[in-house]
Amino acid sequence: MLVLEDGRRFEGRAYGARGRTLGEAVFATGMTGYQETLTDPSYAGQIVMMTAPHIGNTGMNDEDMESARIWVAGFIVRDPSRVVSNFRSQRSLDDDLAEAGIVGISGIDTRAVTRHLRSAGAMRSGIFSGEDASLTAGEQLDLVRAAAEMTGRNLSGTVSTQEPYTLAAEGERVGSVAVLDLGVKTSTLRYLAQRGFDVHVVPQSITAEEVLAMAPDALFFSNGPGDPGASDRHVDLLRTTLRAGLPYFGICFGNQLLGRALGFGTYKLPFGHRGINQPVLDKATGRVEITSHNHGFAVDAPIEGVSDSSEGFGRVEVSHYDLNDNVVEGLNCLDIRAFSVQYHPESAAGPHDANYLFDRFRDMVLASKETEV
Template identity: 45%
Template structure:
């Protein structure tokens, strides 16, 4: 079935549809990861977006329930060069096309993703329409009338409705050692040392796994939970998760988090970092085409160490608006944008990228231990 991808600036691409036919709109962006398409599709931070994968063939290893980052897919649409005709992996349970059909997601293949990505790098991320049923002119008009990402609050769509304690199996698998002959096995989890509350702005499962692996018991709460409610639970610390949309549109969250600063240790990732930027009196701005992929170099200004990181964000903290009691701890070496901040007086810090995604693979894992050490130092 023929599909049309129309960008709001008039650029058109044609291809073949897969998944569920229909029409969808969203902000179109691109991700440079070579693997991990299933994690991208189920990452709540992609809510409201049509994602282009720059790697030429997608779907090679199918889909399996163990690798999802949430309970459902969140992308509005999916753009690829070629859908693999074979899903070959012993863990695969479905093809990507079957998964999209089941969940009502529209994808398009046979698109020149290189040309599309170069266009987005020049013109910037923008609104788009992906359709199997509209004409080119109708698709263009639909894209131009779609709501922009600026001012959008998608957190309210992805945050858990009911609080819960993370209890899923979070053990790590130790790979076989071919030198010593030791067989691979599941590593037992450490005992719980700290009990924290995690705000769910669109939290990824692997963040919860990594927190548990670091000795945290995690109680997840809705994004609208008040600071008073959180403090009444007497947590050892508070975690602010990743999530979608414009951080400037989340004033109701800023107000509550502001009341937590100085009263409990706080650690934020991605959207959590941007929220803290606002809480500290700063602001955020929209990046031209964002950082999305597993090859972003980040420098820790405290140590000089450079890490290769996984990222997924379209907004950044404006370092020129931060007050003097806030230190920028990390920067992106591609464009010098803020990748981490900390409060000089209170036990609060955050990073813009995803330490749990681990493309390094262990470059950024120290943040979870740093959070534990911060809690220990304040007890």
């Protein structure tokens, strides 16, 4: 049974592990890429529903994991594949969910649930199967309404590495980058290494002084789950490193934290952007990119013109925005070396239209090093 906090109930079949799970119900519109979705740490604390009706036919493998484990709180599908048919498959989706203890549900009208979430917004929810399915409707609803809301939650400590580690640069070395792991994806680290960076991944608990003591050539903030409004310490860290002149690139959560560091606010979207086909305009080129998204919060900044940072970082402009709803999808600082995007240029899954942003970051770091010389 899927139970939403407004009392709506949807009956289906148990899928994956049996038991009870609670989280924020959201929908992802990608036709493919369910493995990357499941293993993206940004989905921690969320019960993810796939809008594509047929899920699981390509199974699961070790190559497409975006982290070491499945992070979703629960999984909702309409028609799970009964047969795995792909030459790269190593396991079935159902088996991986069960082994990871991820409670799921199948056989429900995902289109009806999606329409409801679009009108009512993302909300707390629960999946109840096995013995927990025998709880009364009132007991299940009470559990859902007692669960934590996403607003105000700081989840970076849940998903971040506890120990630092390093990926060596591939090809000609450009420099070193300190990556603050707020829920970083494997593909992001790989793209940075391919651009010639020694990638030093550090825990989210690191201090600004410790970052500067590493003497990296640049700083990168990753994607991650939770409310950017609850990450004051990371905002302070970023302000300190920006004032020290460290070049910066941020993705997703890293875009929201740059926005806050510059003096902008953030807010929760009604139902978020989660999918691999979001049209975004790059204002610098006039090019429309089809991009991969996974965010429930956004930066509150004017999409036209140039603003002055209230924190003393000079001029700032919105560099990208979503053509569906005008949500801010990128920030560019004109007087310091810092920029960010809300979406995922590493794709995984999704189109590769925005891979050039990693090249832009490399070029910015090289220009910074030339200036120092």
